[in-house]
Amino acid sequence: xxxxxxxxxxxxxxxxxxxxxxxxxxxxxxxxxxxxxxxxxxxxxxxxxxxxxxxxxxxxxxxxxxxxxxxxxxxxxxxxxxxxxxxxxxxxxxxxxxxxxxxxxxxxxxxxxxxxxxxxxxxxxxxxxxxxxxxxxxxxxxxxxxxxxxxxxxxxxxxxxxxxxxxxxxxxxxxxxxxxxxxxxxxxxxxxxxxxxxxxxxxxxxxxxxxxxxxxxxxxxxxxxxxxxxxxxxxxxxxxxxxxxxxxxxxxxxxxxxxxxxxxxxxxxxxxxxxxxxxxxxxxxxxxxxxxxxxxxxxx
Amino acid sequence: xxxxxxxxxxxxxxxxxxxxxxxxxxxxxxxxxxxxxxxxxxxxxxxxxxxxxxxxxxxxxxxxxxxxxxxxxxxxxxxxxxxxxxxxxxxxxxxxxxxxxxxxxxxxxxxxxxxxxxxxxxxxxxxxxxxxxxxxxxxxxxxxxxxxxxxxxxxxxxxxxxxxxxxxxxxxxxxxxxxxxxxxxxxxxxxxxxxxxxxxxxxxxxxxxxxxxxxxxxxxxxxxxxxxxxxxxxxxxxxxxxxxxxxxxxxxxxxxxxxxxxxxxxxxxxxxxxxxxxxxxxxxxxxxxxxxxxxxxxxxxxxxxxxxxxxxxxxxxxxxxxxxxxxxxxxxxxxxxxxxxxxxxxxxxxxxxxxxxxxxxxxxxxxxxxxxxxxxxxxxxxxxxxxxxxxxxxxxxxxxxxxxxxxxxxxxxxxxxxxxxxxxxxxxxxxxxxxxxxxxxxxxxxxxxxxxxxxxxxxxxxxxxxxxxxxxxxxxxxxxxxxxxxxxxxxxxxxxxxxx
Numbered sequence: 064x065x066x067x068x069x070x071x072x073x074x075x076x077x078x079x080x081x082x083x084x085x086x087x088x089x090x091x092x093x094x095x096x097x098x099x100x101x102x103x104x105x106x107x108x109x110x111x112x113x114x115x116x117x118x119x120x121x122x123x124x125x126x127x128x129x130x131x132x133x134x135x136x137x138x139x140x141x142x143x144x145x146x147x148x149x150x151x152x153x154x155x156x157x158x159x160x161x162x163x164x165x166x167x168x169x170x171x172x173x174x175x176x177x178x179x180x181x182x183x184x185x186x187x188x189x190x191x192x193x194x195x196x197x198x199x200x201x202x203x204x205x206x207x208x209x210x211x212x213x214x215x216x217x218x219x220x221x222x223x224x225x226x227x228x229x230x231x232x233x234x235x236x237x238x239x240x241x242x243x244x245x246x247x248x249x250x251x252x253x254x255x256x257x258x259x260x261x262x263x264x265x266x267x268x269x270x271x272x273x274x275x276x277x278x279x280x281x282x283x284x285x286x287x288x289x290x291x292x293x294x295x296x297x298x299x300x301x302x303x304x305x306x307x308x309x310x311x312x313x314x315x316x317x318x319x320x321x322x323x324x325x326x327x328x329x330x331x332x333x334x335x336x337x338x339x340x341x342x343x344x345x346x347x348x349x350x351x352x353x354x355x356x357x358x359x360x361x362x363x
Numbered sequence: 364x365x366x367x368x369x370x371x372x373x374x375x376x377x378x379x380x381x382x383x384x385x386x387x388x389x390x391x392x393x394x395x396x397x398x399x400x401x402x403x404x405x406x407x408x409x410x411x412x413x414x415x416x417x418x419x420x421x422x423x424x425x426x427x428x429x430x431x432x433x434x435x436x437x438x439x440x441x442x443x444x445x446x447x448x449x450x451x452x453x454x455x456x457x458x459x460x461x462x463x464x465x466x467x468x469x470x471x472x473x474x475x476x477x478x479x480x481x482x483x484x485x486x487x488x489x490x491x492x493x494x495x496x497x498x499x500x501x502x503x504x505x506x507x508x509x510x511x512x513x514x515x516x517x518x519x520x521x522x523x524x525x526x527x528x529x530x531x532x533x534x535x536x537x538x539x540x541x542x543x544x545x546x547x548x549x550x551x552x553x554x555x556x557x558x559x560x561x562x563x564x565x566x567x568x569x570x571x572x573x574x575x576x577x578x579x580x581x582x583x584x585x586x587x588x589x590x591x592x593x594x595x596x597x598x599x600x601x602x603x604x605x606x607x608x609x610x611x612x613x614x615x616x617x618x619x620x621x622x623x624x625x626x627x628x629x630x631x632x633x634x635x636x637x638x639x640x641x642x643x644x645x646x647x648x649x650x651x652x653x654x655x656x657x658x659x660x661x662x663x664x665x666x667x668x669x670x671x672x673x674x675x676x677x678x679x680x681x682x683x684x685x686x687x688x689x690x691x692x693x694x695x696x697x698x699x700x701x702x703x704x705x706x707x708x709x710x711x712x713x714x715x716x717x718x719x720x721x722x723x724x725x726x727x728x729x730x731x732x733x734x735x736x737x738x739x740x741x742x743x744x745x746x747x748x749x750x751x752x753x754x755x756x757x758x759x760x761x762x763x764x765x766x767x768x769x770x771x772x773x774x775x776x777x778x779x780x781x782x783x784x785x786x787x788x789x790x791x792x793x794x795x796x797x798x799x800x801x802x803x804x805x806x807x808x809x810x811x812x813x814x815x816x817x818x819x820x821x822x823x824x825x826x827x828x829x830x831x832x833x834x835x836x837x838x839x840x841x842x843x844x845x846x847x848x849x850x851x852x853x854x855x856x857x858x859x860x861x862x863x
Contacts, residue, residue: 231469231470232468232469232470233462233464233468233469233470234468235470236455236459236462236470240448240451240459243448243449243450243451244446244447244448244449246446247446247447247448248448250430250442250446251446251459251460252430252431252460253460
């Protein structure tokens with residue numbers, strides 16, 4: 064195995080990580096305020112579709128990205144209203160929205176474009192690929208960071224910003240307090256329900272950005288159900304990273320790596336098999352993690 | 364507070380109540396559960412609005428719509444159920460709501476620690492600001508609540524049943540703290556039904572009963588007897604327990620060991636026996652293995668070694684169901700954790716562990732008529748005040764849910780009853796009632812194992828008393844030989860010289 068091969072695996076790891084990381088951050092802030100958001104998948108998928116649709120008609124990358132993020136936030140807002148305001152059951156809301164968005168995108172694909180399955184068109188503009196001036200000439204590192212989009216970089220910055228917000232600011236402290244003990248937070252004047260709704264909507268926006276990367280990053284197309292469970296992988300990543308933004312980076316990279324390895328092995332093993340790798344990793348990781356967790360609890 | 368009336372539906376929670384408080388004074392508001400003390404305080408703290416009546420502060424009429432209004436007027440409340448962020452530090456909890464900032468945006472945690480330290484020094488209440496609240500014992504958590512109120516700059520501090528969750532030592536510290544705060548010019552209202560605390564700490568006492576203002580008087584002019592008479596509306600009779608012959612051993616615990624997480628055993632070669640027709644008390648400061656003992660006896664925890672012989676059969680390590688059917692009922696120490704499900708209806712609560720009886724179910728199908736009848740009998744016989752069987756267990760007051768649990772366990776008619784803290788946090792009337800029921804059980808010739816941290820309860824009911832200290836039986840007394848001093852010494856880990 065030569066270094067160029069390793070570099071390309073790392074490169075594809077980084078690319079696969081971004082959507083998972085963004086959605087996992089969304090999931091993390093929800094669980095930090097005590098909301099179990101199952102609709103990550105829906106929040107991502109709607110953005111995949113909306114961004115490609117806007118892209119098709121406007122050919123503007125910026126508008127597509129904004130539309131994607133907004134559509135994700137919109138689904139997030141629906142979750143917030145149903146789950147936080149009206150206290151509907153989380154699994155029901157999440158599952159319903161995931162199925163609903165899957166069906167709506169398929170339906171709209173046919174209604175607007177008359178297409179089934181996928182939308183590929185040479186009018187579609189992809190996110191511009193960045194090749195950093197000096198770094199691109201360094202042999203190994205250049206290949207590792209080759210052709211990443213601005214959102215790939217942005218996702219790590221978002222994670223760090225979230226970390227600073229949650230753990231260093233007063234507003235973040237109040238936000239965390241809502242998840243720790245909502246009645247206590249309210250008894251001291253924090254508008255807990257509003258914070259919860261804001262955070263769920265924000266998670267929609269983050270997932271939306273993740274969806275945009277998926278449909279306009281490595282490929283520029285929309286296919287039905289193209290998120291293929293990434294929302295659930297993100298959920299695993301968030302829980303593995305204990306909803307801590309910086310740890311979530313690490314856990315997301317782990318799942319990205321599984322996808323990267325899966326892609327790399329496609330030439331050796333059947334693709335159907337390698338595609339299962341991230342999901343197997345999810346289960347194994349969750350089992351190992353919860354085992355360690357429960358033994359830690361016992362010790363206490 | 365003048366002419367305060369609060370009506371819930373058709374119930375007068377407060378009926379034309381007056382309350383005055385002077386600066387630097389400690390006022391005790393006493394009354395049984397449901398007497399309307401808490402409602403009155405909630406109105407003062409802005410949590411509830413009165414149906415009619417007025418609140419004046421320094422002569423000014425006030426309208427409190429929320430606790431914020433009350434806090435702004437320097438009224439603070441230490442709630443019975445703490446409102447704390449457990450995974451956070453002491454300092455973070457104290458400054459919450461008025462956090463020190465850096466650059467207007469960032470939380471200045473080192474300033475929070477400094478503020479906490481200054482606050483601690485000012486009021487002489489010591490606590491490590493960096494400690495996590497969840498690592499603090501209950502007494503310290505309450506101290507955090509008090510400091511929180513002090514940080515809000517309250518002049519009037521309301522304590523709602525502050526001693527209900529504390530150990531005797533912690534209660535002592537709390538009362539000292541209250542005295543100190545009063546000396547510093549804070550005005551304090553304490554809601555309680557523990558009358559000896561009132562006698563220790565209060566300047567003035569106000570008695571409430573059934574939502575009504577009954578009487579108030581300076582502490583120096585009253586006595587525990589008078590207060591309890593006013594609270595309950597009748598005299599509580601001193602109980603004479605006639606001696607009774609015992610007939611055969613029901614429970615024999617031999618050499619019970621429960622290993623702890625480190626080398627020290629939680630239960631350390633613990634041996635006791637309980638005979639039919641007697642109440643055996645286990646006295647001890649809580650946290651000396653009582654909880655674990657109960658769990659080992661009832662099958663919730665398998666003991667590491669040793670025997671639990673129940674009516675001739677070794678039940679150590681057997682399941683809860685097996686032990687119950689072998690003849691053991693249990694009034695658990697924490698009524699909400701072990702005793703009932705807060706969201707279960709009264710019917711469901713009542714039939715728990717009775718569900719296999721033929722009048723309640725057949726072939727796995729519940730007989731709802733039978734269950735209703737059974738429940739009604741329990742509610743009536745044990746005087747559980749309720750608003751119908753579909754009411755949720757968690758909605759009953761502490762005393763009433765405890766009576767229902769006592770009822771349910773008594774009606775098991777088992778040869779052995781384990782009663783753990785059967786009267787914790789319930790009012791005088793309920794205490795008397797539960798004690799009588801325990802004594803009736805004894806009269807019937809059943810065995811009762813009473814585990815309590817209330818020494819007076821142990822001493823007045825038990826025929827024999829064991830002291831538990833660090834998981835072993837530190838001493839055994841017949842009722843006649845037991846003195847508070849001797850028990851106290853053993854409970855604190857001392858030894859009695861005359862015994863050696």
